[in-house]
Amino acid sequence: MPHKNKPVLDEHSAAHVAELFRAFSDTSRVRIMSVLVKGEMNVSALAAVVGISESAVSHHMRGLRQLRLVSARKEGKEVYYRVDDPHIIELFLQGVEHILIE
C-alpha cells in the first residue's frame, strides 16, 4: 500500500515554531534567559547585568511573557521574572551547550 510521505510541517505550526526560536534569536534576550534559567530576577537587575536600559528589558520581557516563556511575580514596585517551564529551560540550555561545547 502506497504511503503518503510529505512530512512538511504545515505553515501554521511552522510559524509558531519559528516564533518560539525567534524568542531566543537576540543577544540581549539570550543573556536575559541565561540569567533567568538560574532563577528569578527583577527588571532593573536584569538591565544592570545585561547592560541595556530597563525600558529595553521591559520590551523584551513583554515578548517573552506573551509566548509564555517567562512568568512574572510582582513584589511591591518590583517585578520578578522567571522561567518555569522545564522544557523551555532544556531547549534554551541545549542551544547554549551546542555553542559552548565546540
Add this chain to the structure above:
Amino acid sequence: MPHKNKPVLDEHSAAHVAELFRAFSDTSRVRIMSVLVKGEMNVSALAAVVGISESAVSHHMRGLRQLRLVSARKEGKEVYYRVDDPHIIELFLQGVEHILIE
C-alpha cells in the same frame, strides 16, 4: 567564603547562541528543516514542498550551511542537503514538540 555569582552569558557567546536560534526563527526555514531532519532533499524539491522559489531556498541554505546546521552533497546538477548533527536534530525537534504538544 563569598562566591562570585554572575551567571550571565558573555556577549560573544550569547551572540552565537542567538545566531543559532535565529536559524530556526523563520517559517520557511522551519519547514525546510522539518523535511531535512527526516532525510536529505535537493533544492528544487525543497522549493516545491515548502512553496517558495528555488532562489529563496538557496539563500536559506547558504545561511544554514554557514552555521554548519546542514551539509551539502552534489550529485550531478543537483545539490542534496541534509542535517547530520544529531544535537541539531534534537534541538529542532524539541522546539517543534513544544509547539505541537499544547
Add this chain to the structure above:
DNA sequence: CAAACATCTGAATATATGTTCATATATCGA
C-alpha cells in the same frame, strides 16, 4: 559546442525588529 537544467549570487525592496526617548502607570514612604 549548444541547449536545457539545477543551483547560486547580488541588487533591490518591503517588512520586521531592537533600542531609545518621552511619558504613563503603579507602589511605597515621608
Add this chain to the structure above:
DNA sequence: TCGATATATGAACATATATTCAGATGTTTG
C-alpha cells in the same frame, strides 16, 4: 498628598531580514 522609585508603553528611527528578479555558474546530454 507629594516625591521617589520601578516598570510599562508607544512612537520614532536605524538596522536586519526574507523574498524576488535578473543574471551568472556549473553540469549533463544531444
